[in-house]
Amino acid sequence: MRSARLSHDLSLRPSASQKQNQNQTESIAERICFAVASVRPGTPYSPYDEIQSQWRTIMFKTLTTLTLTLLLLTATICAQSNGESKAFRPAKSQVTAAQQQLKEGGRYSGPVDGRYNDDFRAALKAFQSENGLEANGKLDQETLEKMSIDLTDSQKGIKPAKSGRRVFRVNKTQIAEAQSILSGSGKFSGEASGRYSKELRAAIREYQSEAGIRRTGSLNRATLEKMGIELTEAQSAIPVDPKDLEASKPRGSRGPVFRALKGQITEVQQMLSRKGLYSGEATGKLNPETRAAIKQWQSTNDIKTTGTLNKETLVAMGIELTDRQKQM
Incomplete structure (x- = not known):
């Protein structure tokens, strides 16, 4: 029993190498403490000065690293916040107008x-x-402008993303003038309001088809x-989009479109x-009844049935042409 207890006590005692390591550690600790305790202001140099210098550097x-990280994080959050606050969102009425326009153009059937x-x-x-x-596939600002769909007041305050391509926009006066021209040729029967409408877009497409330019x-x-x-x-500084002229290539070089006056x-x-052949009023507008009567007259007189008053039809009817029409 005593031998077992003695063996246990001996196992708890540190070995010679452990004692040596412990003594070395205590010696180093005592030196550091002594160096720290012995430092006084104005001393030329001490171990404490080196420790303090290294600590300050760390x-x-x-x-510095924390400050730069915080600044970068703040800038990222601000940029995301600004981007979210200025996200372009089309109104429901604009989506409806775009759907209608795409449907009329044959691109959308939903x-x-x-x-x-x-x-x-x-x-x-x-x-x-x-x-x-x-x-x-998004109805962003540039797409709305290309479709000539009016922007809301809040949308006008949002600048579109910078790009090398400038969007061509017409003003109200030009739209009204186009409406008058289309009305004079019988393609449009609405008022010259200076605003787009379903009827106006249909008239523009008809005009573009006859003029040999792309139907937009x-x-x-x-x-x-x-x-x-x-x-x-500003419009003169924007070149003609070559795609808008593609439809005219197969037709060759065409002059101005022939238009009958009111x-x-x-x-x-x-x-x-x-x-x-016609039972309506003499309004000076090419309404469906007038076109049907013209087709019937053209068919009877061996003229290409178009339902429009081209130069050949007016001459055959004995209607006097203007000098400009004679040159076409």
């Missing part, structure tokens, strides 16, 4: 309900791709120039009325 680097759907996004991407915009339903530079409408200085249309309506 603290300076740590504080519901016109002011809501996004897969077919609408696909139609937007196709429109954006054809008009040189980023094909993201919007008044781009190519269409305004074809109509003879004066451009503003007086000529009135005279034709009166003549068709006397022949019993």
Whole structure:
């Protein structure tokens, strides 16, 4: 029993090497404490000065790193906050207008309900791709402007993303002038309000088709120039989009589009009325009844049935042409 206890006591005693390490540690600790305790202001140099210098260096680097990290984090949060606050969101009425326009252009066949759907996004991407915009399937500011859809007051305060491409925009006066021109040719029967409408877009597409330019339903530079409408200085600085002229290539070099004047249309309506082909009023506008009567007259007189008053039809009817029409 005693031998076992003695063996246990001996096992608890430190070995010679452990005692040596312990003595060395205590010696180093005593030296550091002595060095720290013996430091006095004004002493030329001491171990404490070196420790303090190293400590200051570590603290300076740590504080600098923390400060830069906080500044970077703050800048990132501010940038995200500004981006979120200025996110462009189209109104429901704008989505509806875009759906209607894409539907009229044959790109979209879904519901016109002011809501996004897969077919609408696909139609937007196709429109954006054809008009040189980023094909993201979103109704952003540049897409709305390209579609000539009015922006809200809050949207006008949001600057579009910088890009090398400038968007061509028409003013109210130019739209009203185009409406008058289309009305004079019988393609448009609405008022010259200076605002886009479904009927106006249809008339513009009809005009563009006859003029040999791309059917967009919007008044781009190519269409305004074809109509003879004066451009503003800002518009003149924006070149014609080559895509807007693609439709005219197969037709070759065409001159100005032949347009019948309101007086000529009135005279034709009166003549068709006397022949019993037209029962409406002589309004000077090419309404559906007038077009149907013209087609019937053209068919009877072996003229290409178009339902429009082209040069050949007016001459055959004995309607006097203007000097400009004679040169076409």
